[in-house]
Amino acid sequence: MESHSHAFGVNNVTIKGAVSQTLTESVKKEALSLGFDTVGIATADRADGFLFYQDWLARGMHAGMDYLIRYADLRGDVGRLLPGTQSVIAVTLAYRQPEPMASEVKIAQYARGRDYHRVLRNKLKKLAIRLDVLVPGHRHRACVDSAPILEREYAHRAGLGWFGKNTMLIDSRRGSWFFIGILLTTLPLDADRPAHGGCGTCHACVDACPTGAIVQFEGRWQVDARTCISYLTIEHRGQFTTDQAAQVGDWTFGCDVCQDVCPFNQARASQPLRASPTREADLRPSRTWPDLETVANMSYEEWDRLTEGSAVRRAGFEGLRRNARANLRNRHEGSR
Ligand code: SF4
Numbered sequence: 264m265e266s267h268s269h270a271f272g273v274n275n276v277t278i279k280g281a282v283s284q285t286l287t288e289s290v291k292k293e294a295l296s297l298g299f300d301t302v303g304i305a306t307a308d309r310a311d312g313f314l315f316y317q318d319w320l321a322r323g324m325h326a327g328m329d330y331l332i333r334y335a336d337l338r339g340d341v342g343r344l345l346p347g348t349q350s351v352i353a354v355t356l357a358y359r360q361p362e363p364m365a366s367e368v369k370i371a372q373y374a375r376g377r378d379y380h381r382v383l384r385n386k387l388k389k390l391a392i393r394l395d396v397l398v399p400g401h402r403h404r405a406c407v408d409s410a411p412i413l414e415r416e417y418a419h420r421a422g423l424g425w426f427g428k429n430t431m432l433i434d435s436r437r438g439s440w441f442f443i444g445i446l447l448t449t450l451p452l453d454a455d456r457p458a459h460g461g462c463g464t465c466h467a468c469v470d471a472c473p474t475g476a477i478v479q480f481e482g483r484w485q486v487d488a489r490t491c492i493s494y495l496t497i498e499h500r501g502q503f504t505t506d507q508a509a510q511v512g513d514w515t516f517g518c519d520v521c522q523d524v525c526p527f528n529q530a531r532a533s534q535p536l537r538a539s540p541t542r543e544a545d546l547r548p549s550r551t552w553p554d555l556e557t558v559a560n561m562s563y564e565e566w567d568r569l570t571e572g573s574a575v576r577r578a579g580f581e582g583l584r585r586n587a588r589a590n591l592r593n594r595h596e597g598s599r
């Protein structure tokens with residue numbers, strides 16, 4: 264979603280001091296009124312973690328996600344996605360589910376409701392329309408996990424969270440069960456300060472990861488996609504090797520373990536926002552899942568109906584059946 268109208272030409276207008284502050288406050292107010300949980304503003308400079316990201320790619324930790332390499336150069340530079348970008352509006356939307364899953368099919372929390380791309384994109388589109396009313400003629404572009412941009416880096420710079428050892432962005436008050444949405448804009452807004460925080464001596468996610476995928480390299484923690492269950496069950500194409508089939512355990516789509524164990528995601532009287540369920544109705548469970556046996560043997564038409572409008576579609580027809588077959592095998596092996 265990108266507006267190309269040039270009626271007003273904000274790029275050529277200097278918005279200074281109090282005006283920019285008021286505009287920034289209005290942008291934030293509008294974002295929160297649309298239901299986003301948090302909002303912050305980052306400068307459009309090159310992403311700090313870009314060199315690290317390139318290093319991660321160079322070491323092959325992206326596994327089979329070759330599309331990450333294709334657009335790698337674009338990721339650190341928002342100006343190439345929207346020429347003239349002056350500010351990066353970062354928003355979050357919590358997705359934690361109110362109830363555990365009823366089915367034996369095990370799906371990561373973020374994918375149990377309506378496809379988040381659509382939910383976030385719709386809201387960002389509304390935000391852009393409201394900004395158009397405030398300042399007609401500026402240009403903007405919404406990015407939700409689809410454009411090549413290091414969303415977490417910009418969200419961190421916008422003050423919305425810091426990086427945990429599990430590489431998730433963690434908001435000290437709210438934990439890490441949230442999506443990140445980005446709206447690039449040619450509007451000059453007042454930037455926030457980067458978020459500060461850290462895991463301290465905690466090691467819970469590293470110890471709990473079923474496959475040992477959270478590793479440290481040159482002082483920075485990262486997830487090696489080659490052994491991460493999320494990657495294997497969602498992005499991996501083709502059949503599993505015997506080792507991979509065993510690694511996915513009972514996860515049919517994604518994996519929540521490294522977030523489940525994080526102390527920042529545990530409810531506490533002094534931190535009521537941690538682990539609180541999503542307020543967004545569209546992100547709550549929207550379908551009833553059949554049992555594993557049915558998923559493992561479903562027809563294309565059944566898969567098509569079951570996954571319509573869901574992020575689970577990403578695994579593909581063959582991928583989802585493959586995952587369910589591996590779950591059944593692992594259950595059988597475990598019970599022997
Ligand atoms: S998603 Fe699961 S497999 Fe991947 S790093 Fe986290 S705990 Fe490990």
Ligand code: SF4
Nearest residue numbers: 427428462465468525
């Ligand atoms: S579980 Fe502990 S080490 Fe892992 S991200 Fe959370 S606080 Fe950091």
